[in-house]
Amino acid sequence: MSIADNIKMLKSETDSIKVSLLAVSKTKPVEDIMEAYNAGQRLFGENNVQDLVEKQEQLPKDIEWHVIGHLQTNKVKYIAPFVAMIESVDSIKLLQEINKHALKHNRVIDCLLQIYIADEDTKYGLGFDEAIELLRSDEFNALKNVRIRGLMGIATNTENVKQIKDEFNELHVFFGGIKQSFFRKEDSFDVLSMGMSADYKIAIEQGSNLVRLGSTIFGSRVTKHWKNN
Ligand SMILES: *Cc1c(COP(=O)(O)O)cnc(C)c1O
Numbered sequence: 210m211s212i213a214d215n216i217k218m219l220k221s222e223t224d225s226i227k228v229s230l231l232a233v234s235k236t237k238p239v240e241d242i243m244e245a246y247n248a249g250q251r252l253f254g255e256n257n258v259q260d261l262v263e264k265q266e267q268l269p270k271d272i273e274w275h276v277i278g279h280l281q282t283n284k285v286k287y288i289a290p291f292v293a294m295i296e297s298v299d300s301i302k303l304l305q306e307i308n309k310h311a312l313k314h315n316r317v318i319d320c321l322l323q324i325y326i327a328d329e330d331t332k333y334g335l336g337f338d339e340a341i342e343l344l345r346s347d348e349f350n351a352l353k354n355v356r357i358r359g360l361m362g363i364a365t366n367t368e369n370v371k372q373i374k375d376e377f378n379e380l381h382v383f384f385g386g387i388k389q390s391f392f393r394k395e396d397s398f399d400v401l402s403m404g405m406s407a408d409y410k411i412a413i414e415q416g417s418n419l420v421r422l423g424s425t426i427f428g429s430r431v432t433k434h435w436k437n438n
Pocket residue numbers: 233235256277278363404405406407421422423424425
């Protein structure tokens with residue numbers, strides 16, 4: 210199936226149940242992105258700032274770009290003028306930096322807190338307690354140019370469906386608690402980003418309303434191993 214066919218199929222699957230489809234175009238050329246765009250796709254995700262800036266310059270300006278990978282504070286300035294959402298906020302420092310550059314551009318930048326739910330040794334994402342601590346802090350409450358729209362999580366890369374299900378469920382329950390405790394009056398706290406190509410169906414069953422799909426749309430990516438050779 211072509212990229213356009215994949216988009217059409219996935220959009221009809223997700224639109225009907227009010228789940229947003231983020232096309233993860235990392236490592237893919239602008240031609241591939243244009244094919245998806247011409248099939249009606251507008252939300253795209255990248256994890257590398259330099260690639261993102263280059264693509265944004267070349268592509269139609271009604272694309273909404275999401276950052277999905279770990280973001281270094283010193284790179285925020287490059288994306289602040291145009292980024293639609295930063296899904297991978299994992300510290301107050303990063304949030305303060307986003308706020309600073311958003312203010313310079315007279316914008317409010319939408320963000321998700323990335324929550325660590327996997328049973329894996331990765332460095333990124335906030336623990337449940339850390340997220341609560343961040344939201345309670347005076348430093349956070351002073352920020353006027355960022356808006357927390359919800360939470361993002363990545364499940365363990367495993368064949369164990371029950372484990373994936375439990376991790377997504379845990380994040381869904383936490384999302385409800387956070388909404389109740391911190392965003393009860395804010396309708397804009399409404400995004401639960403869970404699910405990639407391998408596990409998006411489980412994620413949707415567990416309450417996701419934003420799935421991030423790369424290989425299902427664009428085909429598999431060249432791995433680092435191959436790139437280096
Ligand atoms: C690469 C990536 C995806 C998409 O992965 P696929 O398995 O190709 O769908 C989704 N989310 C994040 C955070 C990613 O880094």
